[in-house]
Amino acid sequence: MLEVAMNETFADGQVRFVKGEGGLSKAVISNAFCEGELYLHGAHITHFCPRGAEPVLWLSPTAVFAEDKAIRGGIPVCWPWFGPHPSDPTLPQHGFARTARWEFVEAKALVNGDIENAEAAATLIRLQLSDTEESRATWPHAFHLELTATFGRSLKVELTTRNENAESIEIGGALHSYFRVADIDHVSVLGLESQIYVDQLEGHCEKSQCGAIRFDGEVDRVYTSANPIFIADQTRRLSVESWGSGSAVVWNPWIEKSQRMADFPDNGYRSMVCVESANAGQDRRAIAAGQSHTLSQTITIDERAW
């Protein structure tokens, strides 16, 4: 059984490999700071919960766990394009990385000095994905993609694309994080005040954000990014910091779109909001031959008074 072999190869006490939902392999992380879960399918983080806190990520109770489907909730990895394919609408929305089977590279405990402000060990997990005949049929380029997730008091996710071709490539993508909130009526997304955004619901027209983002209808926007972005509700404030990203997507499907999605409960929109660290729209990145680009996101429960 694959999970037994992986436990022998990778696990170090903080990480256990088990068969998760739908028989898909997942890593279960438990250390002094937090608990987490990460599926090989899509390199998809489905759970992050700092000790003593409520879970940070929203996972749909009707999510489908199958090899040909993206998991609804957690942190889908959108890559090598964001949204619909720029020229071929028959290709999968948000690319193919979120439905690919990734390979484990390593899982290790980080000790003092490896990470900033760490008093004890956090857990690092690294996965990789390379081009195959199947991927080249969809996207005709050689690549090496690596996802590193560090589970500590914060969750840090780094997605590195290395261009293995003799010529430049262009990529888009997003760490499409679904955050759990107590009640969408009381949620404010802060930090994007005065930023320009593209409204994906109104013919991609450009608008300017006025004040905090509040939700009373469907929201699907690509913002010029800012750092950090905060998600505040009555109970807590989360901070989202990004690197290698000039765009941030804010999404809530609201009532009708929730009803149209088979893997999303009708009232699911009330308890989630997506704030995505992205390379979306004009923020697609050209990567020269042999070079790399890293898109990363750190998610923290902000303990400071606000």
Ligand code: BG6
């Ligand atoms: C968001 C997009 O990032 O993802 C939305 O901006 C989209 O337009 C949403 O509806 C969910 O996409 P999917 O493919 O996971 O249903």
